[in-house]
Amino acid sequence: MTTSIKLKHLLRIEDLSDKELMGLLTVAEEYKAKTRSFKLEKQVTACNLFFENSTRTHRSFEMAQRKLGLDVIQFDASTSSTSKGESLYDTILTMSAIGIDVCVIRHNQDEYYKQLVESPSITCSIINGGDGKGQHPTQCLLDLMTIYEEFKTFKGLKIAIVGDIRNSRVARSNAIMLKRLNAELYFCGPQQWLDPAFDEYGQRTELDKIIDQMDVVMLLRVQHERHHEETSFSKEEYHQEFGLTLERAKKMKPSAIIMHPAPVNRDVELADALVESKASRIIAQMTNGVYIRMAVLEAILAYRSNL
Numbered sequence: 001m002t003t004s005i006k007l008k009h010l011l012r013i014e015d016l017s018d019k020e021l022m023g024l025l026t027v028a029e030e031y032k033a034k035t036r037s038f039k040l041e042k043q044v045t046a047c048n049l050f051f052e053n054s055t056r057t058h059r060s061f062e063m064a065q066r067k068l069g070l071d072v073i074q075f076d077a078s079t080s081s082t083s084k085g086e087s088l089y090d091t092i093l094t095m096s097a098i099g100i101d102v103c104v105i106r107h108n109q110d111e112y113y114k115q116l117v118e119s120p121s122i123t124c125s126i127i128n129g130g131d132g133k134g135q136h137p138t139q140c141l142l143d144l145m146t147i148y149e150e151f152k153t154f155k156g157l158k159i160a161i162v163g164d165i166r167n168s169r170v171a172r173s174n175a176i177m178l179k180r181l182n183a184e185l186y187f188c189g190p191q192q193w194l195d196p197a198f199d200e201y202g203q204r205t206e207l208d209k210i211i212d213q214m215d216v217v218m219l220l221r222v223q224h225e226r227h228h229e230e231t232s233f234s235k236e237e238y239h240q241e242f243g244l245t246l247e248r249a250k251k252m253k254p255s256a257i258i259m260h261p262a263p264v265n266r267d268v269e270l271a272d273a274l275v276e277s278k279a280s281r282i283i284a285q286m287t288n289g290v291y292i293r294m295a296v297l298e299a300i301l302a303y304r305s306n307l
Ligand code: CP
Pocket: 053, 054, 055, 056, 057, 058, 139, 261, 262, 263
């Protein structure tokens, strides 16, 4: 089976058309259902360059690459020549020059990819595994897959995104795409973590005012590494005031689901007992990450097969 979706790179979620987006979800579902197979026509080599720590994105990309038959070259930022001062640009120029076809990159600089994709000397495809406080497009895709599996639509779904909105690339990618797909979005959390830049996608409110109406409650990780000012609350206070406590969870609709991109701070963003509860789709999100990344890689390979 070959895909009709062809992607040179995947950098920002809004770069996908609705048709490409729904096509990727379909391909991922087919991989998950084992009704789709893939045969590599020529050798393809991928390298995953994570300059920020990762478990899920890094390893599920590697799993997806291996399932599709790609060769995977290892890269460890801490032992690479970046520790001698080599720039990201020169690192990726090197990867391209030695014959890497696809680079998955996570880096703390917003839009790090701009200079890379504009360079005529860099010929590999770039998949954004997270740029600074910018975007996390494959997390968004796996979140959309998980929501679509549950509700078979996005239109009219009421979705609360809760927590560290301002610092979250997951919130940004999801807000952009869920708004385009006609979901109703609500942003909740401490005042200093809400961001007026998100007002075009939804409404700022308190979780307690809306929790009983939500179809999806999406918690975000508290990103201690991005907080340079002291926060005015402890982990326990955050949990009680803004988190999904057991008491709050009891007010959710029976059909509502709980999501979190993970890693989870248990008993901070949500109660420990809710992480693996019946309403939680956190494990499904991680599983879907492999299949959605297979779909993205297949679309990249379809583009590159014409080169
Ligand atoms: N959700 C996510 O991006 O997790 P990792 O940081 O472990 O990749």
